[in-house]
Every structure is written in C-alpha cells, then in structure tokens.
Amino acid sequence: MKNEEIIHADEDGFFTIALNVNGELGHMIVSRNETLVEALRHYGWKGTKKGCDTGDCGSCTVLFNNKPVLGCMMPAVAAHGGNITTIEGLGTVRNPHPIQQAFVEAGAVQCGFCIPGMILSTKALLDKNPEPSEADIRKALDGNLCRCTGYVTQVQAVRIAAKKVKAMKKQQEKLAAKELAAEKRKAARKTAKKAAKKNK
Amino acid sequence: MKNIKHYAFPSSVADAMSILMNRKYKAIIMAGGTLVGKTIPASAETYLDIRSLPIRDIKVKGGKLVIGAGVTFDEIDNSEVCKEWAEGMLSQVAAQCSSQLIRNMATLGGNIARPHSFNMFPVVLLGMNAEVMIETKDGKLLMPYADLLKESNLKPGENCIITEVLFPKKTKDMHFEFIKLAKTKSSWESYVILFFSNDKKNPKFVIGALSPRPFCAEEAEKAYAKNKPAEEIINKFQEAVSAKAKGYRAEAAVNLFKRYLGAE
Numbered sequence: 001m002k003n004e005e006i007i008h009a010d011e012d013g014f015f016t017i018a019l020n021v022n023g024e025l026g027h028m029i030v031s032r033n034e035t036l037v038e039a040l041r042h043y044g045w046k047g048t049k050k051g052c053d054t055g056d057c058g059s060c061t062v063l064f065n066n067k068p069v070l071g072c073m074m075p076a077v078a079a080h081g082g083n084i085t086t087i088e089g090l091g092t093v094r095n096p097h098p099i100q101q102a103f104v105e106a107g108a109v110q111c112g113f114c115i116p117g118m119i120l121s122t123k124a125l126l127d128k129n130p131e132p133s134e135a136d137i138r139k140a141l142d143g144n145l146c147r148c149t150g151y152v153t154q155v156q157a158v159r160i161a162a163k164k165v166k167a168m169k170k171q172q173e174k175l176a177a178k179e180l181a182a183e184k185r186k187a188a189r190k191t192a193k194k195a196a197k198k199n200k
Numbered sequence: 201m202k203n204i205k206h207y208a209f210p211s212s213v214a215d216a217m218s219i220l221m222n223r224k225y226k227a228i229i230m231a232g233g234t235l236v237g238k239t240i241p242a243s244a245e246t247y248l249d250i251r252s253l254p255i256r257d258i259k260v261k262g263g264k265l266v267i268g269a270g271v272t273f274d275e276i277d278n279s280e281v282c283k284e285w286a287e288g289m290l291s292q293v294a295a296q297c298s299s300q301l302i303r304n305m306a307t308l309g310g311n312i313a314r315p316h317s318f319n320m321f322p323v324v325l326l327g328m329n330a331e332v333m334i335e336t337k338d339g340k341l342l343m344p345y346a347d348l349l350k351e352s353n354l355k356p357g358e359n360c361i362i363t364e365v366l367f368p369k370k371t372k373d374m375h376f377e378f379i380k381l382a383k384t385k386s387s388w389e390s391y392v393i394l395f396f397s398n399d400k401k402n403p404k405f406v407i408g409a410l411s412p413r414p415f416c417a418e419e420a421e422k423a424y425a426k427n428k429p430a431e432e433i434i435n436k437f438q439e440a441v442s443a444k445a446k447g448y449r450a451e452a453a454v455n456l457f458k459r460y461l462g463a464e
Contacts, residue, residue, distance in 0.1 A: 005208060005209045005210055005211065005215070006206055006207070006208040006209070006219075007206070007207050008205065008206050009204070009205045009206070013205075015207065032201055032202070032204045032205075033201045033202060054238070055234060055301070055302060058299065058301050061301060067274075067304045068300070068301055068304055069301060069304055069305050070234075070301050070302070070305065073233060073234055073237055073238070073305065074233065074237070074305075075201065075207075075233070075237070075247065077207045077247070078207065078230070078233070078247070078249055080207065080209070081209070121300065121301070139295075139300060140300055141300070142299045142300050142385075142386050143298075143299030143300045143301030143302065143386070144301070
C-alpha cells in the first residue's frame with residue numbers, strides 16, 4: 001500500500017487533510033471526531049448549516065465530487081483529497097447564481113435554514129438533468145426538509161432555475177463562440193500580415 | 201470515533217484485506233458510512249475507507265447480473281442495466297431507500313454486510329437467490345447470500361470483504377413483488393418489508409423488518425409449489441410470521457400476503 005493512501009493522527013488526535021473547497025486547494029487540521037460540516041464551519045464556510053446531525057434534515061448538504069452528500073454523516077478526514085462545493089462556491093450577494101435568484105423570485109425562502117442544502121441539491125439535479133419533471137424535482141429534494149413551507153414554492157423555484165440555468169448556458173456558449181471567432185480573426189490577420197511582410 | 205488513529209484509503213482489494221487482517225491496525229471498514237458511521241466501536245483504531253476500491257461496476261457477465269459492492273443506491277436507481285433486469289425491480293427498490301442524499305452515499309455492500317432489520321437489499325437478495333463474491337484471507341469465495349446470513353465465521357467488514365453481488369440469469373425476466381410498508385416514502389425504518397416471487401417451481405416469500413434478519417416462509421413456499429389451496433398457504437405463512445413477531449406488524453404482513461395471493 002502506498003504511503004499517501006494512509007494518514008495518521010498526530011499526538012493530540014488531529015489529522016492534516018488536503019481539500020479543494022470551492023476551487024481553492026488547501027489544508028485543514030481536523031480532529032478525528034469532526035464531521036465534514038463541523039470542519040467546514042470551523043474554517044469559515046458557515047453557509048453550510050448544522051441541523052439534526054443524524055442525516056435526516058439535509059441542511060448540511062454539500063457537493064462532494066459533484067454529488068450532494070450529508071456533511072454530518074461524513075467524517076472530515078474521509079473527505080481527504082476530494083472536491084467540495086459549499087453554497088459560498090455558487091454565487092455572492094452581488095452576483096448570485098441563477099438558482100439562488102430563482103429561489104428568491106419564487107418566494108421559496110422563509111427562514112432560510114434549509115435553503116443552502118436545497119440549492120446544492122438543485123445544482124446537482126440540473127447538472128445531470130437540465131429539464132427535470134416535477135417527480136424528478138421532488139425526488140432530488142426528498143432529503144432536504146423544510147419546516148416553514150409546503151415545498152410548493154421550492155418546486156416552482158427549481159423550475160424557474162432550470163430555465164435560468166439553460167439561458168445562462170446558452171449565453172455562455174454564445175460568448176465562447178464569439179471569443180473563439182474573434183481569436184480566429186486575430187490569428188488570420190496575423191498570418192495575413194506575416195504573408196504580406198514576406199511578399200515585400 | 202474517539203480512538204481512530206489512522207485513516208486508510210486503499211485502491212485495491214488486496215491492500216484493503218492486508219490492513220483489515222493486520223491486527224496492529226484494528227481496522228473497521230467503511231463505505232458510505234450512513235448506517236454505522238456514527239457508531240464506530242471504541243475498539244477500532246483505523247478507519248478503512250473502501251470507496252476507492254474497484255468494486256463499483258454494474259455489468260452482465262456470463263448471463264448473470266453483477267453489481268459491485270461499492271455501487272451506491274443512486275447508481276442502482278439510475279443504471280440502465282438494472283432497469284432492464286427483472287422489470288426494473290432492483291432500481292425500484294434502491295429508489296425506495298431513505299432520501300436522495302442517503303442514496304448518494306449508501307452502498308449495496310454496506311446494506312448487506314451488516315444486515316439491519318430495516319435494510320431492504322438483504323430481503324431482495326434472499327428472494328432472488330443471489331450470490332456474493334467475498335474476499336477472505338484465503339482468497340475469493342463465491343457463496344449464496346442465504347449461506348452468508350447463516351455463516352458465523354465470515355463477518356463482512358471484520359474478516360472479509362464483499363466485492364460483488366451476482367443475480368442469477370433466470371431472474372432477468374422474472375416478475376417479483378416488493379412491498380415496503382413504512383410511515384413515509386423516505387423512511388428508513390419500515391413496519392414490514394416483503395418480497396415475493398411466484399415462480400411455480402421455486403417460489404420465494406421473504407419477510408424483513410420483523411426480526412433482526414430477514415427470513416423465508418419456507419413451509420408456505422412448499423405449499424405454494426405443491427399447488428395447495430390458498431387458505432393452507434396463508435396459514436403456513438402466518439405460522440412463519442408469528443414465530444418471529446407479534447402485533448400489528450405481523451398482522452400487516454399476513455394481510456399483504458393475502459392480497460398478493462388474491463385471497464382478500
């Protein structure tokens with residue numbers, strides 16, 4: 001077995017793990033008892049909420065290697081070497097992600113405690129299935145409990161989000177195509193200039 | 201978790217076995233960790249994380265459906281191969297396990313290695329006469345899952361690792377009935393779990409959630425195979441159930457069985 005496949009606790013029972021959180025690679029020092037949600041909150045990603053701590057409510061949802069998982073059921077050390085996306089990795093107050101906008105527009109946010117988890121579950125759903133049916137939406141969100149609403153507005157929010165994400169992707173594709181065309185034109189101009197110089 | 205000193209992430213079954221069998225490590229195997237992750241015994245000193253092992257395939261091999269023990273419930277739910285096997289029974293069962301977040305983490309191996317009374321796949325595996333491939337210190341071993349439930353020397357996660365689950369070729373086109381009676385659709389706890397196969401030669405009536413381990417109503421199966429009257433089959437089923445449990449849950453199991461036979 002390779003040495004990098006086994007990590008050991010220090011004298012005080014702490015482990016040093018490598019994690020990529022929201023695109024930033026870093027190291028965390030975590031205790032053996034610490035769950036992923038506790039470690040993330042300890043290091044400042046407080047958008048991830050700690051609710052029931054037994055895997056029932058889903059408020060601790062984070063994306064682990066692009067799949068929504070329960071942060072309270074996963075020891076922090078078990079996340080070693082993984083890619084984590086928390087709600088902070090999606091958007092900001094000034095520049096919210098389309099899914100966040102959709103939840104606000106639909107009035108799906110009341111106390112807000114469950115929303116980070118719901119948004120991350122929605123993100124994973126829309127990445128896999130850009131046009132989900134109501135059954136798909138309800139199935140994807142069945143692990144995220146909300147005690148304020150009856151889930152109706154949240155299902156609407158996901159539908160709005162699906163449209164917004166689709167529009168955003170189209171725009172991104174258009175932009176990418178424009179950039180590519182501009183680069184091609186630039187390259188063509190360069191080669192034309194070179195050819196003209198040679199002819200002179 | 202309070203005594204865990206090492207976390208191991210082996211990438212091969214041989215490496216995982218060498219750590220598991222090395223007494224120095226006092227290892228405990230974890231995959232999804234949704235069932236026992238919170239209750240790791242104090243005696244364990246190494247958390248043996250087997251999510252990187254190459255046991256995550258779903259394929260048809262030699263006519264049998266082979267599912268790696270590391271496959272998650274979500275992967276079974278969405279697998280095209282599973283959807284085509286036994287009218288999609290395996291995908292339907294996987295979809296009924298708890299919530300999406302649990303299904304993303306929980307594995308088939310974990311569900312059958314430590315069979316809790318509420319786990320659904322032990323019931324399904326018994327009903328479909330599935331086999332399991334086990335890695336022991338002496339090498340690979342293929343055995344019926346029913347024998348593993350009875351076997352006392354082999355303890356998956358302690359002295360061996362389940363690597364694959366194999367479903368017989370003949371189950372591909374068979375019709376099965378799976379019933380989970382629970383408080384809510386996403387409840388992990390169930391009142392009763394039932395799995396029926398009305399294969400005339402080899403019927404299976406498996407009951408879960410009423411006892412620590414699932415069991416078959418063998419006398420009822422024999423009566424069904426011999427074409428005995430429905431009343432006699434139901435009586436035999438009732439006897440098997442009442443030997444293990446009493447009260448409303450046992451009653452519900454019998455009533456559901458009556459409905460299945462069309463006797464109610």
